Amino acid sequence: MLASYLTMAAILFCIGLYGALVKRNAVIVLLSIELMLNAVNLNLVAFSKYGALPSLNGQIFALFTIAVAAAEAAVGVAVLIALFRARGTIKTDEFDELRR
Amino acid sequence: MFDIEFNGEFAAFFVFAVLMIAGAVLMVSFTKVVHMVLSMAAVFLGVAGMFVLLEAEFLAFVQVLIYAGAVSILMIFGIMMTHHGDATSETIKPLKETLAAVGAIALFGLLFYAIRDAEFEGMDGGAPTQNADNTQAIGELLFHNYVLPFELVSVLLTVAFIGAIALAKKEA
Numbered sequence: 419m420l421a422s423y424l425t426m427a428a429i430l431f432c433i434g435l436y437g438a439l440v441k442r443n444a445v446i447v448l449l450s451i452e453l454m455l456n457a458v459n460l461n462l463v464a465f466s467k468y469g470a471l472p473s474l475n476g477q478i479f480a481l482f483t484i485a486v487a488a489a490e491a492a493v494g495v496a497v498l499i500a501l502f503r504a505r506g507t508i509k510t511d512e513f514d515e516l517r518r
Numbered sequence: 519m520f521d522i523e524f525n526g527e528f529a530a531f532f533v534f535a536v537l538m539i540a541g542a543v544l545m546v547s548f549t550k551v552v553h554m555v556l557s558m559a560a561v562f563l564g565v566a567g568m569f570v571l572l573e574a575e576f577l578a579f580v581q582v583l584i585y586a587g588a589v590s591i592l593m594i595f596g597i598m599m600t601h602h603g604d605a606t607s608e609t610i611k612p613l614k615e616t617l618a619a620v621g622a623i624a625l626f627g628l629l630f631y632a633i634r635d636a637e638f639e640g641m642d643g644g645a646p647t648q649n650a651d652n653t654q655a656i657g658e659l660l661f662h663n664y665v666l667p668f669e670l671v672s673v674l675l676t677v678a679f680i681g682a683i684a685l686a687k688k689e690a
Contacts, residue, residue: 419527420638423568426535428629430561432622433542439618443551445596449558452589453542456565459581467572468638474659477574481656484577484584485671489678491589495596496682502600503688 423464430457444501444508448494455487530571538564551601555593562586576653 430453437450459480466476502508541560548554562585569578660668 419531421633421636422528422531422535423572424633425630426538426568428626428633429539430542430565432626432629433539433546435625436618436622437546439621440546440615443601445593445600446545446551446554448596449545449555449593452585453545453558453561456562456585459577460565460568463569463572463574463577466574474655477577477656478659478664480574480577481580481660482667482671484580485675488584488589489675491592492682493678493685495592496685498596499599499686508600 420464420468423460423468427457427460427464430454430460442509442511444498444510445495447510448491448498451494452487452491455483459483527571531568534564534567534571537561537567551597552594555590555597558593559586559590562590574652576656 434450434453434457437453438447441447441450462476462480462483466472466474466480469476498508501513505513538561541557541564544557545554545561548557562581566578566581566586569575569581
């Protein structure tokens, strides 16, 4: 059963990676990053039950990951709102000032 | 490697897996942003279901509260405050999209090969957690062995939320 959970997490991570690389709306990029973090959480919890030394430590790690991910989402949305005020858009490919 | 016996856990796993993959693929393929967030909520609920299957009940409810509740609502707020006109004018860049798809699929192939090749001898979830009450066990572990990280995370959350307010405030 462990391999099934790991494969599931790999699928989620790859879809999240694709979304983070392709999507142009910055909110959706943030959401894709959350998806990747969720895949990591799934791995941690799967190993905390099916790993070589089953214990609750994996769940504690997942809790900390969730807390950090929540902080990341809040700061990310705040940055996007500030960017939208300054530039009037949140399309990721329109922030290219450093390239000019 | 995938020696699966068809029992209740596998059936529930299959249902949650279908929910999660469908939600994630729809998230990538929808054109309206709000629909994307809603399908992501389905994915978060599927992950919570898998946590229940993995005997992590506390984490499952935390997942529902924080991800399916708070993060989804936060993202919808972000969309409402930044997004005007729901026509996502997709000027598609085929090369970039193809490269990203190839990269993601290659990464998945690599991971799948590694998972299929790995030895999971004796890792069939033998010993159940010694404490029947998952929440109590997590609380005891958190306040005995992980007190310092716990306090650090609380400081991090406070700093992050004050920073978020300061960033999003008008005329900051």
